[in-house]
Amino acid sequence: MIGLGTLAAGGIAALAWALQPAIAPIKTTTHNAQLVSQGQRIVALGDCMVCHSSATGLPYAGGLPLRTPFGTIYSTNITPDPETGIGAWSLEAFRRAVRHGISRDGHLLYPAFPYIHYTRMTDQDIEAAYAYLMSRTPVRYTPPTNELLLPLRFRPSLAFWNLLYLHPGEEPAAAVATDSDRQIARGRYLVDSLGHCASCHTELNPIGGESKTLLGGGSVDGWEAPALTTLVGAKVPWTAKQLENYLRTGLSAEHGAAKGPMRAVTERLSEVPREDVQAIASYIMSVQLPHPAPLQPAIPSQLHTTEGATLFAAACASCHSASAPMSTTGKRPSLALSHSVVGDNPANLIQTMLGGAPWVTQSAVYMPPFADVLTDEQIVSIAQYVRVDIGKRPPWPELSSKVAQARKEIHP
Numbered sequence: 001m002i003g004l005g006t007l008a009a010g011g012i013a014a015l016a017w018a019l020q021p022a023i024a025p026i027k028t029t030t031h032n033a034q035l036v037s038q039g040q041r042i043v044a045l046g047d048c049m050v051c052h053s054s055a056t057g058l059p060y061a062g063g064l065p066l067r068t069p070f071g072t073i074y075s076t077n078i079t080p081d082p083e084t085g086i087g088a089w090s091l092e093a094f095r096r097a098v099r100h101g102i103s104r105d106g107h108l109l110y111p112a113f114p115y116i117h118y119t120r121m122t123d124q125d126i127e128a129a130y131a132y133l134m135s136r137t138p139v140r141y142t143p144p145t146n147e148l149l150l151p152l153r154f155r156p157s158l159a160f161w162n163l164l165y166l167h168p169g170e171e172p173a174a175a176v177a178t179d180s181d182r183q184i185a186r187g188r189y190l191v192d193s194l195g196h197c198a199s200c201h202t203e204l205n206p207i208g209g210e211s212k213t214l215l216g217g218g219s220v221d222g223w224e225a226p227a228l229t230t231l232v233g234a235k236v237p238w239t240a241k242q243l244e245n246y247l248r249t250g251l252s253a254e255h256g257a258a259k260g261p262m263r264a265v266t267e268r269l270s271e272v273p274r275e276d277v278q279a280i281a282s283y284i285m286s287v288q289l290p291h292p293a294p295l296q297p298a299i300p301s302q303l304h305t306t307e308g309a310t311l312f313a314a315a316c317a318s319c320h321s322a323s324a325p326m327s328t329t330g331k332r333p334s335l336a337l338s339h340s341v342v343g344d345n346p347a348n349l350i351q352t353m354l355g356g357a358p359w360v361t362q363s364a365v366y367m368p369p370f371a372d373v374l375t376d377e378q379i380v381s382i383a384q385y386v387r388v389d390i391g392k393r394p395p396w397p398e399l400s401s402k403v404a405q406a407r408k409e410i411h412p
């Protein structure tokens with residue numbers, strides 16, 4: 001039981017938190033070329049552009065709708081336009097936003113902006129990100145108004161949430177004895193703070209807080225973001241090298257391609273120095289659970305799903321059969337290796353079938369969307385065929401309702 005006293009103290013602390021002063025606007029900033037170039041790396045590692053690009057693709061102008069269970073939040077304009085962007089923000093105001101989720105005028109920001117992770121950034125990285133953003137082309141643009149459930153339109157209510165989930169402050173320095181320790185510590189910093197990997201790869205509770213099983217798997221926009229702690233339990237156990245390749249190129253020859261929301265993450269990681277990606281991979285390998293549950297094989301009577309086989313031959317085999325040019329000359333991995341096929345959650349296979357996979361840079365391969373071509377029943381039969389006959393795993397339960405739901409939510 002929480003005592004009344006604790007509750008009252010919490011209430012007062014939250015109230016105090018909700019009342020934040022505005023930070024005075026500034027007129028001009030100076031650019032330090034070295035900081036600007038460091039900032040480019042920080043902003044790429046932090047995926048800032050992914051969320052802050054406008055619907056028309058203008059970098060950092062904001063306006064991208066982020067759908068949450070509580071409604072739609074639009075990202076803000078973080079170009080240096082003084083009226084509609086952050087042109088009048090001092091470094092101090094920017095640092096407060098990143099560390100505490102507070103806007104320059106004092107209003108609390110929604111945690112759709114992953115400040116609970118960015119709060120761990122070092123001062124130096126925050127300063128570099130600021131320098132970089134302030135040197136971009138100003139764009140005059142005001143994003144649409146948020147469409148949120150009534151209680152959440154009242155921003156001070158976020159103070160309670162912050163009390164629970166925001167632990168402000170830089171990542172504490174880890175004790176390092178060897179080069180390998182140093183690499184893992186760097187990787188942890190990048191994963192926890194800038195990479196905010198947990199914001200997708202950790203399950204969220206009903207009020208949007210991250211659960212205790214860090215990196216134990218989560219979901220985002222109808223996609224499954226698989227557990228990152230059981231990668232050694234995959235059909236081909238992941239190695240640090242394979243992980244590094246996947247994160248830098250969006251493809252692992254032993255596992256598959258980065259799809260959906262992961263694609264933008266790998267595109268940004270392709271722009272940062274290799275040592276940063278190596279560090280991320282070493283850290284992820286260092287948090288693997290010792291004995292991930294083995295994958296249960298399909299039993300022979302489940303094999304040979306005929307209807308799905310026929311449809312697969314017609315719609316998919318031209319690219320995905322072992323003899324298709326995409327597999328032979330394109331060297332794309334077999335579907336039997338993909339987590340979207342052998343994992344326990346059908347979400348990513350359904351998403352890929354409905355929405356396709358965009359052009360993969362430098363390899364001229366692409367998967368068309370099938371949402372308008374196949375009925376729900378056909379998608380279910382193909383998916384079960386891919387799962388059982390190709391992936392050699394038992395059929396997915398309740399697949400029909402999941403396909404119908406995905407279509408309703410994401411591809412209406």
Ligand code: HEC
Pocket residue numbers: 042043046047048049050051052066073074075076077078085086094097098102103104108109110111112113114118129
């Ligand atoms: C997952 C999406 C996402 C990512 C990634 C992201 N942001 Fe944001 N950011 C948002 C949203 C949404 C808001 C608006 C929140 C609100 O209005 O309460 C926001 C708000 C902000 C604000 C406050 C602007 C204002 O006018 O109050 C700043 C500053 C900011 N982000 C900087 C960054 C930086 C720097 C990065 C990269 C290190 C970054 N953001 C990455 C979604 C994101």
Ligand code: HEC
Pocket residue numbers: 255256257258312315316317318319320332333335338339340341349352353357360365366367368370382383386
């Ligand atoms: C025109 C070629 C093409 C066709 C037709 C096609 N795909 Fe794909 N598919 C791709 C490409 C390209 C990717 C991205 C992965 C890659 O680049 O290797 C992909 C990815 C996938 C993945 C994810 C694999 C991974 O890497 O994790 C699945 C599952 C999948 N396709 C299933 C299907 C099914 C089922 C059909 C038939 C309904 C189909 N595809 C039809 C080209 C195709």
Ligand code: HEC
Pocket residue numbers: 190191195196197198199200201220223224225226228243246255257258259260261262265280284339340348
């Ligand atoms: C915006 C949400 C998001 C963020 C942030 C994100 N991921 Fe992902 N990630 C996903 C989704 C969704 C998938 C599944 C899609 C797929 O496999 O193609 C995925 C897939 C992966 C996979 C493949 C897993 C498997 O079993 O096939 C790895 C590895 C991975 N992510 C690592 C990372 C790391 C490391 C970070 C931080 C640097 C990160 N992700 C940040 C959403 C995200």
